[in-house]
Every structure is written in structure tokens, then in C-alpha cells.
Amino acid sequence: MGGTVLVVGAGYAGVTAANRLARTSGTEVTLADPRDEFVERIRLHRLAAGSGPATVPLARVLDPRVRTRRARVTAIGDGTVTLDDGGGLRFDRLVYAVGSGGSGTPADEGYRVDTLEAATRLRTAVAGLAAGAPVVVVGGGPTGVETVTELAGARPDLRVRLVTDAEVAAGLGAPARQRVRDRLAGLGVELREHTVVTDPIGLGAALLVWATRPGVPDLARRSGLPVDGAGRLVVDRTLTSVGDARIVGAGDAVVAPAEVGFVRESCQAAVPLGVAAARTVRAGLRGRPAPAASVVYRAVCLSLGPGSGLVQAVDRRDVPRPLTVGGRTGAVVKEQVCRYTVRAVRGRVA
Template sequence: MTQREADMKVLVVGAGYAGTIAANRLAKRARSAVRITVVNPRPDFVERVRLHEEIAGTGTAATPLTAMLSAGITTRTGTVDKIGDGQVTLADGTGLDFDRLVLAVGSTVAPLPGTVPAGTWEGAREARAALAGLPGGGVVTVIGGGLTGIETASEIAFGRPDLRVRLVGETIAASLSERARQRVRDGLNRLRVEVVEDGVTQVEPGAGEGGADLVRLGSGARFSSGLTLWAVIGTVPGLAARSGLEVTADGRAVVDAQLRSVTDPRIFVVGDCAAVPGSRAACATAMPQGAHAADTLARVIEGREPEPYSMGYVGQALSLGRQDGLLQVGRRDDTVRRLHFAGRTAAVVKERICRYAKFSVRTATYTWLRGPK
């Protein structure tokens, strides 16, 4: 081992599923060969798959990073403003040097003005406080027909049956099979969630009845809403583009077969902010990518050749409140099969999946399927 390898400084930017498992797995694999620093905007690991529980008050999504990271890993609370040549600059102007960097800043949201984002920690906390102050009979509108919107609307309806919950999206559960979509609708109906398949064009805070929000739809319809949540995920932070890395049209960093930036091979990019063909935003994507980046870096330190990244999906899981759920069986290429499972058993399995994800991130004990050939 060379002196440089023994003193290798590794920065992990972002402590979500991808970044946290990368840091822990590298600490386990490389042992004393590296000095690992994790930079994160907050001192907590946030289980994004539990943000709907945070909003509804049925659970919590945050755990201190000190309880999630292995001994010997240094943490720095802050936001990285730019990545330069072997150094990052934080928002407060300070700099940190690195020999290797793992970029794992995930994805974010671009909420419609007048709405509260349901897919961020700060938005979830704001929504939880607003929901707690909403009186019985009030109306909550969740915008977004994907799994995030479905879980958010379901959890609120389960936790606050005294409220009227409305889910608005152009297509509800589009990523599922036709039968699974119908089962989701049945579950929403049992929770008395009103489903509106339409697009939202504008939200006017305070312009509705009694000072509520006024929500305008593409069809021309409009209604009042006491709390309006934005549950559409899809944008990524601008850090990669701002730092001069090659990115796609939607801002995701272009990577090679080993998940290294094609602009700077010292930088691994993993999770939602990486442009990996065939991947989707999910912890099921982030965790194998973070683990692979750590394994690859460990191989390089050991003087071995890195291996290309490969992973396959098994399906999708969602909760419909605490007592109902759905498991959509899929192929390794992430296309769906006709088979799905639903009901209380599916809810239990979904809960176990969430617990396993957190356990795997903390212990760095994780395996995954290879991708389709």
C-alpha cells in the first residue's frame, strides 16, 4: 500500500441511503486505509420512505447520524456549494480536501408555488405542524399520482380520519400493473380518499373559502384546500452541473460503468443524482449504487481492477395506511408483471422492507440482484 493510499481522504457528500451505506461499507472494507468524512445539511439520517409517516404523525423519519455511521467516520454538518479540483467549498466558505469523493445528494422537489413539499425533510416537518393545526372536517389536498402521493394521502387519511383527503394526479399509480392500480384505488376508497385524475395548474394561498388555498385544475375545475401538499419527485440539486461535471438535460451526472463521473474519475456519483441507464429514484436503487461505489474504491485501494456496476429490480412496494399495502412484482429490468400482493400481509412486508433498508445502511450488510443480461 502506498503512503498516499494509506492517507487517502474520502468525502461523502450526502447522507441518505446511498451516501450512508457507501461510507459505512468503505469503512468496513478499507479499514484504516482511508479517512472518511460525511458532509450533510443536517445531523440526521432521514428515511425518505417514511416521510409520509412523519407528515401524518404516525411515525418518525429521522435518526441521528451518530447512530447510523461506523466509529471513525467524521461528520460535518453543512451544504456543499461547489466541487473543485480535489476540494469542495461549503456554503459558509470553508473548504475540504479530498482524494476521492462520493456524490450522493439525491433528488429534490420543485413544488408549485403555494404548496408544501412532501418529499423533503423540511417540507414534511412543515406539513406535520400544519396538519396538527387543521381542525376536523378540514380538507387536505395531495398533488401527485405516483407512489409518494399515494402513500402520503393514505397515511393522512389513516392517521386523521376526521379530515377530508383528496389525491390529485393526471394518472394514479402509473408505474403499477392495471390490476394493481385498481387495487390501489380500492384501498384509497376504503380510506375515503377522493381521487381526482387531473393536472393542477395553480394554487392560490388564501383565495379559497374561509381563507383556504384555492386549487385550480387543468380541466377548469377548482376547489378549496386547507393544506395543499406537493408530492411529485423528479428534480436533482444543481451541485453536479454547478461544479462543471457533465450532466444530462435533467441535471444528473453522467457516469461510467463503475459509477465514476466521466468528467472526473475521482468522483463517484450514486443515487438519484446519477444518470444510470434503466434506474429510477428509489432506495432500492440508491443502496446498491452506494455499496458498489464503496466496493470499487476498496478494490482500487487494494490494487485490483474495478468491476462494472449491475443491479436488477424485484418490484415495488407501497403502504396504504398502517394496515394495508401492495407489493407489485417486477422483472429485473423494472418492467411490471401481472402479479401483485395486497392487504395486511403486504403492509407487514413493506414495513419489514423499510426496516431492512435502514439496517443495511447502518451495518453495510447488503446484497442485490445482478441486472438483466
């Protein structure tokens, strides 16, 4: 068996897939990404608040047999890609793992936290704020909650508000949601629920952060591959593109059928999908049928600002179970989960 595999995107799904494929004899694996750093997106809210870094050198998480090409893929064609450095690469199989982030902002005003560049820009803006400046975070999901608690904890001199169109932390069970509310109150964060922001300027924020659902890159759409309304690559139960059997997708940038399981935009899904994508590529190169992918969940882990965290147990379909751990223990578990995730992409676990 042999073949040339190109992995597009050095995030959780792409690095996971590349490392597994590098161990397949006769397979040449190249990973294309504009950066030579692995971005721990799950730490970007901390980077934005000035609490710590969120990158590790790519070489530290990558199998040395994986070749890297520091470039952005601008189009996917018939067994080839074009790159923004003017070059191109050919492939027998391609893993599409371009992730999400960087778009989906409903207005030009404001900041985001979901890419390295956006979080770095936000960190600079936060550092320049005078005491008492009003800060508004829009979005009450996990990213919004982690961002607002980190900002309020790191800069208690600011006036911080969280605005969300539904209940805060709506995906958690009621006891966990109450813990989030208590923590927000303890940090002095004003919470405004069931409020749709239609006039961002009217919020009167010196700094406005959109923690709303991120968009995905439009690479698949621009390349003429089948995508859903949000631009995510449509794949079958083996994660193979329904438009090109040589292309296999994983992570936030794909939409899979229900039998794969509910795919939450998360590392919890991106890592097993990366493992499954590698399995499908390997089967394809061997001329064998690929097994179906599946995603199962165990818990939602949130950081709630410096020294505090929350773990909500969930069943395999991501439905909350009556078990939560909070406070300092929650923070310790969350930190362990972040470290475990990096070990998982390297292939040391899972």
C-alpha cells in the same frame, strides 16, 4: 493502498458507500452532511401525517471509523470542496450522493413531503387543520399514494382528494392498481385521474401537497461537472463522473447509462449503487479497473395508510409480475422492508 475519501450526502447511497469504504484499510473516510440524523425518507409521509418518526441518529447507522463533518458542500473544485461553514476539505476520491427533494414544485403554493424539513412543515400544517378542511394531494405515483392514504387514515375528519395527470399508481400492474383504487375509496379519498393541475388555487384546497417528481440539488451543475437536463451528475457504467475520474456518483442525484439497468429514484437503487460506488472508489485507489455497476429490482412496496400495504412483485428490470400481496400482510412486509433498508445501509445485509 491509501487515500482520502469524501462522501457528500448522508442518505441511503452515501451512508452505504461510507460504511463499505471505512472497512478498507488505509482509507480515511469523511462524510459531509448538514444533519447529524439519518433521514428515512421512505417514512416521511408518515411523519407528515403525524403517524411516527422518520429519523435515526447518524451515529447509529454509521461505522465508527467514518468521520463526519456537519456542513453542506457548496462547491466541488479540483480535489477540494468548500463548505457552508466557511471551511474546506480535500479529497483523493469523492462520492457524490446528494439525493433529491426539496425542489421541482411547479408553484410556490403548497407543501411537499420529500425532505425532512418539508415533511415537518406539512405535519404542522396538517395538525392545524379543522375538521372538514379540504386537502388535495397532487401526484399519483408511489409518494402521492403513500401520502394521501396516510393523511386520510390518520385524519378521517378531513376531505381528501388525489389529483394525478395519468392513472393512479401507473407503474403497477392492473390488479395492484385496482387494490390502490379500492383502498382510496375505502378511506373516502376522492380520486381524479388524467387531470393536469394548471390552476392550483382553483382546486379550493385548504392544504395542497405536491407529490410530484422531486428535483435534485444543483451542486454538480454549479461546480461545472457534466449534468443532464435535470441537473443529475452524468456517470459511466462504473458510476465515475464523465468529467472528473476522481468523482463517483450514487443514488437519486446521478444519471447512469442504460447498461447499469433502469435506475428508479428509490432506496432499492440507491443502496446497491452505494455499494457499487464504494467498489469503484476502492478499485481507483488501488489503480485497478472498476467493475460495472448494476441495479436489479424485486418488488415495489407501498404503504396504503395505517395497517395496510401493497407489495407488487417485479422482474429485475422493474416490470410488474402477476403477484401482489395487500392489506395487513402488505403492511407487515412494507415495515420489514423499511427495517431491512436501514440494516442494509449499515452493511449488516447486502
